[in-house]
Amino acid sequence: MGEVRKAEVRLRTLLSFYDSFLKLTLKGMKEVIGERGAASVLKFAARDYGASLAKSMKALGHNELKDALAMVLDRAGAEPEIVEEDGKLLVKLKNCPFRRPEEEPFLCIITEGLIEGFSNAFGKARTNKLRTRADGADHCAFEILPS
Numbered sequence: 001m002g003e004v005r006k007a008e009v010r011l012r013t014l015l016s017f018y019d020s021f022l023k024l025t026l027k028g029m030k031e032v033i034g035e036r037g038a039a040s041v042l043k044f045a046a047r048d049y050g051a052s053l054a055k056s057m058k059a060l061g062h063n064e065l066k067d068a069l070a071m072v073l074d075r076a077g078a079e080p081e082i083v084e085e086d087g088k089l090l091v092k093l094k095n096c097p098f099r100r101p102e103e104e105p106f107l108c109i110i111t112e113g114l115i116e117g118f119s120n121a122f123g124k125a126r127t128n129k130l131r132t133r134a135d136g137a138d139h140c141a142f143e144i145l146p147s
Contacts (some may be wrong), residue, residue: 004084019099026106042106043113050117058121065089065122065144072118073097078140089124089144091115096133105134112142119144 029038053072062068066082066089073080079094098107108129116127125147131137 009022016099022098022106022107026104030106038106039109041080042109043116046110046113047117047120050114050119051121052117053114054118054121065119068122069115069118085098089119090130091142091144093140102136103130103136105132108132108134108140112141115142115144123147 026038026042026115032064038124048147054068057068057072062071065130066084069074069091070082076097077095079095081092082093083090083092093111096107097111098104101107112127112129113133115136118126126142126145128143128145130141133139
């Protein structure tokens with residue numbers, strides 16, 4: 001097996017490990033602090049991370065929310081489509097950044113929180129989940145509302 005192939009196998013194994021570990025962590029959080037508490041912790045952390053990403057993107061000169069968010073989500077492998085409609089942004093993600101989100105719908109809280117924190121740093125007020133793959137949709141969709 002070539003070196004590139006070995007590296008790909010190691011990377012896939014590592015990603016699978018972290019995916020499984022994250023899902024086990026979420027399960028444990030729900031058992032210890034309840035679903036509502038776990039959702040609050042996840043959303044807080046994801047919003048904070050999203051705001052941090054937005055700050056970095058702005059420092060690199062990416063000052064338009066739509067383009068900067070598309071770049072971040074694309075790098076996460078989400079294959080985003082973002083359109084502006086009636087003053088709000090509609091975000092469609094063809095792929096989930098997490099593996100098999102239907103196994104753990106709380107993963108969607110992380111994505112929603114990240115988008116919300118990122119958007120808030122650009123002056124948008126709220127993010128709403130419209131549909132997710134974890135809920136059976138063929139893609140995830142969120143709307144970002146103006147402030």
